[in-house]
Amino acid sequence: MPEYEDDDRYATQRARYLSRKTELRMVEAKAVAYSERGYSVSGMARAMDTNPGTAQGYLELAEAQYGFEITETTHLPGEEVADYEPVEPGYHETLARKDAQTWVDLVEKHQKRLPATWAHNVLDAAREDGFTPSTK
Incomplete structure (x- = not known):
């Protein structure tokens, strides 16, 4: 995985990837990408130029379909990041x-x-x- 100079560039590139590989929309994928970098909901909201309630909603939608693990994993620069699959019944x-x-x-x-x-x-x-x- 390439190194990124800043978290915004990472979040944009990762969100593009996730929105192609999952059923997440770009905004939800970007919220997940910031979550992977360890951003709090309020930090994510600032970075995404939205309010914390909206950012929380993006994360909740991702957690509903892909499980809590999608927002619990923090990835440091240079680490391999996960692909996500919708959770199964059960x-x-x-x-x-x-x-x-x-x-x-x-x-x-x-x-x-x-x-x-x-x-x-x-x-x-x-x-x-x-x-x-x-x-x-």
Whole structure:
């Protein structure tokens, strides 16, 4: 992977790659790229010229479809970065119960912006195990 002089250049190039290789839009992919560099939501929002709520929404959508790992991994310059695949039905089983409920809530919250068949399948699997969207 090439070295980048700054995080903005990295985020742009990485976002282009992720938006081609995943179902993420460029803005969500850029949020993930900043996350990979260790940016906080507020730092990411400043870098992306948006507000923290919007930046958080971009990350939540990515986490709903690709799992929490997509925003938990920090990559330093020169390190190889991961490719991401949508999580499979049953992903919730790999998480602690509280985290699984948080993830189910994210999928439910962003369901209209996620691939319909995928969202239906993962939510059905979670419901079969007793998970239902929280009422907040």
